[in-house]
Amino acid sequence: MTYLSKSEFAARRGWSKSYISKLVRQDRLVLTVHGKVDVEATEALLAESADPSKAAVAARHEEYRVERDVRSQLQPASDTAAVPSTVTVPGKARDFQAARAHREYFLAQLAEAEFHKVQGNLVEREAVENAAFTAGRMLRDQVFGLAPQLAAEVAGMSDTWEIEKYLSGAFRRVFTDVERMNGADLEQAITQS
Numbered sequence: 001m002t003y004l005s006k007s008e009f010a011a012r013r014g015w016s017k018s019y020i021s022k023l024v025r026q027d028r029l030v031l032t033v034h035g036k037v038d039v040e041a042t043e044a045l046l047a048e049s050a051d052p053s054k055a056a057v058a059a060r061h062e063e064y065r066v067e068r069d070v071r072s073q074l075q076p077a078s079d080t081a082a083v084p085s086t087v088t089v090p091g092k093a094r095d096f097q098a099a100r101a102h103r104e105y106f107l108a109q110l111a112e113a114e115f116h117k118v119q120g121n122l123v124e125r126e127a128v129e130n131a132a133f134t135a136g137r138m139l140r141d142q143v144f145g146l147a148p149q150l151a152a153e154v155a156g157m158s159d160t161w162e163i164e165k166y167l168s169g170a171f172r173r174v175f176t177d178v179e180r181m182n183g184a185d186l187e188q189a190i191t192q193s
Contacts, residue, residue: 003036005037006029028049138178149170
């Protein structure tokens, strides 16, 4: 294991001391109890927590640092990338791009649902369920309420065609009334949500 002071670590990586301080505030440096930087653990932590979409920026900054420093005669090794695209740390499997895609997908789903709700193409499920329950209850009450109303009148009739015509008219009136009442109740339930 290699241990360096913060300033030595900054010089080794070509970073400013303020950037090292920023990494300390972000808890991205692994420090010993004596305040030294554990180089291997810190590099693993930095690779694990790096944003892969920033690899080109990191490479550009690294190139600038190499040109800026006294080591302008040195060329960075071509086989080492500034930020590895996938880092496998034992016990910690993180895929930044997959997590970001997952988050973006569900944010898009929420935005789409909100859009459809504002347009009036989508309503709250609870409001529709309550309106359907109220409509069913009203229809049931109206149909069961027909029996006491019609019993006396149907008892006096003898012609089956007249009874059928009379019952059909009574049912039609009940269903029409329930439809009118249900439509108004459904509109009220949907607009309240």
